[in-house]
Amino acid sequence: MDTIKKLVLCAVIAVVTFGIGYKVSDAYFGNRTPAQPIEFSHKIHAGDNQIPCMYCHSYAERSRVSGVPNVKRCIGCHSVIKPDSPEIQKLKNYWENKEPIPWVKVYNLPDHVYFPHKRHIKAGLECQMCHGDVQSMDRITRVSSLKMGWCLSCHTRKKVKNGRDCWTCHI
């Protein structure tokens, strides 16, 4: 083999492995527990105080998205509850500056997937099935891979009607 051929082979191997590395990094080393602008604890809210999920994520039953609580709703309680804690002070700042809180998305689906919360709630699924043991998490961690295989395994197990049809999610 002459040198050129060898070099080309090296390059090909490098490119292919680069792709593999990139994929692996994406799948296994992505930040599943991102820091949030306010150290909001689901454990305190949903766990200790047992506030139902849909009190704050109020659109889940009615819409594609579950919705994040509007800032007014947060401040509604926290003008009375623990108004002096440093994290609540951050909330107060946002509210007073009339700025929304820039939460970091933990569960992010690409645009070519149509995922309606509404249907899954109607089907009787618990939020925890996909979002994990939220009531014991201080900072939210993504517990599901959100890969297509993960969706399909559940659709298959539960014998969802048209659940394996491409058009069910990719519309």
Place this chain on the structure above:
Amino acid sequence: MKRRDFLKYLGSGIVGTGVGLAFGKVTKPPGAKLIPYLIPPEDVIPGVATWYASLCTQCSAGCGILVKVMEGRAKKIEGNPLHPVNKGRLCARGNAALQALYNPDRIKGPMKRTGERGSGKYKEISWNEAVSILGRNLSELDKNGATEGLYVLTSTLRGHLNTLIREFMSSYGSPNYMQYELFQHRNLIYANRVSMGLDAIPHYDIANTRYLLSFGADFSSTWLSPVNLSHGYGEMRQGGARRRGVLVQVEPRLSLTGANADEWVPVRPGTEGVLALSIAHEIVAGGYYKGADASSWKELLSGFSPEHAARVTEVDAGRIHHIAKEFVKTRPSLAIGGDNLSAYRDGLSCLVAVNILNHLAGNIGRKGGVVPNPAGLLKGRTGTELRKDRITALAKSALEGDVKTLIVYNTNPVFTTPAGVKLERALRNVPFIASLSSFMDETTAMADLILPSHTSLEDWGDDFAEPSTGVRVATLMQPAVSPVFDTRGAGDIFISLAKALGGKVGERLNYKGFPEYLKESWRKIYANNKEVAAGALTFDGFWNRLLEHGGWWQTEEPRHKPRSVSVRRVKAHIPTSPSEFEGDEGRYPLYLVTYPHAGYLDGRGANLPWLQEMPDPMTAVVWGSWVEINPKTARKLGIKQGDLVTVESPYGGIDLPAFLYEGIRPDTVAVPIGQGHRLYGRYAEKRGVNPIEILPVAEDKRSGELALNSTRVRLERKGADGKLVKMGVRTEELGRGIVQTITPEEFERIAGKEEA
């Protein structure tokens, strides 16, 4: 493999993976953000659409639309299924209205000119300042007793914005409110007036007809009310158990409608009127017309024998006779005359001839024929408006210095008038011009002050469709989204102007804003009209229903009342010879036909990328302009597909690529209208050419319509690369057997066998 090589490969593999891992970590987009509402708007559920019923203003058909709005953004427009005009359908232009709303080239706030006129140098100012500048200008005119120097020019508005501007003008003291658009169907209205005494466009009941004789009416893409008429056409062809209707299209250049026809009659340009009268001659001569005045018709039409007409029109005498017989014997039948016809120099007469055909066959006021619409909810147009509103008159007044201040809204006459009108020069002579346009176009560039108005999805308004569908139709326009930029509704601008002026105008238009004016006007309609008020207990209930349904319309079947055309009325208006064309036949051997592009119409759609991307339905060309040439003619001139050619008329020349088109007569070339904007935003500018520039100034004395098809041209090949961009469409079958054919003999043999 040598050990050393193996190690090298292994090394590059490890390095690759490592770099990939690191790269993935570094470049991964930072986590998407989840932004909550600060305070949630009422009745908004994120992810769930709200639909608002409103009005499409992309052309003058007046279709009803539903706008899908999610989280305050308009996402999609659909036809309003309840609306009688478009019955839930929508055309491409209507769909593209979204791109007018979110167009990056919109004028984002009021502006004042700082550089030379036409230089495009403007300074942003506040609305208060803008209104007061215009207000001061108008008070100045008033002080000098020159209120008649105020001219207002708009598109052909029909709703309460029209009423408001008229009230404004009359209380201010100026009679000079004009409407102008390129395709305003004036010849059609005027022809109906002289032949039927009808100052309006009737409903052409294509849905229920069984023989449709269309003279150059491209109702599938642009003519009158394309969505309504196309839907009617579908009904006529395959609606229910009725027999499939026949469509005969008479036009020198095959349009989309022509391509759907059973028969295409490629008549010589400008002789359609003669052809129509020759068909009429055959109806009367064949004794099919049973009216008492048959003899006077016979006399009137005596000069139009098919033999004579055949020589003029190049349509066989036998074919004329055949069409006449089919037309009068098939019941019901209908003849229509479209833009191509009305664009001739004597287009009005040609349209009168079409009305005569309908009269002789007994089609007027019949189901499946010409159905006059009932009087609208608002006072209709007056004859003087028709006579007075002409763009050449405006240019003349401007040149003579009569126009002191001009306000322009929703129309772009600098683009849509032939260069010969010299409108641009005339406008330079106007001391003060204000434009209410949302876009910088050729006319707005002349303005000293720009007060940008809302687009239709942000504004209030209403419309009384013409032609309607044989019943009364009113459509309401409501804002589907809040304004994207610092713009105002055109009505609001006039009302705030009235406030700034005070006095009589201020008193007359003492409203908080246009929505209040609109609502008050509808309160009057509700109070004065039992039919409108029926079924609603209070005005508020009625108003809510209007908003919910998108308007009000009669739901019953149209009432039919036969009307007739009398010889006495039309005598002075019939075409006696072919229409005239400018340009010496020797030097300019080809007829030029211009037609509105299916997407851009008169050019207004050219700034919407969806429409630029949409392939033309007949040629599949995108983005540019082209000239359609018959392959025979092209061969003679040595022109190949895509060559750059010059089309030259006595008034100038344009360079554009050639499209070889079998659907056009060898003695005719055609150029679509709509491209060639000098200004109109990034998507429209410097794309194609504007054929209107090389047209003569030929205005009908009676109706004021500009004749677009009134010149001859010559072609010259300029070069090889005309940059024709088209979708891959072949007209050859390439042996795929798409169209199956057999010879008549074979057919008879098979048919004979089957019978035996």
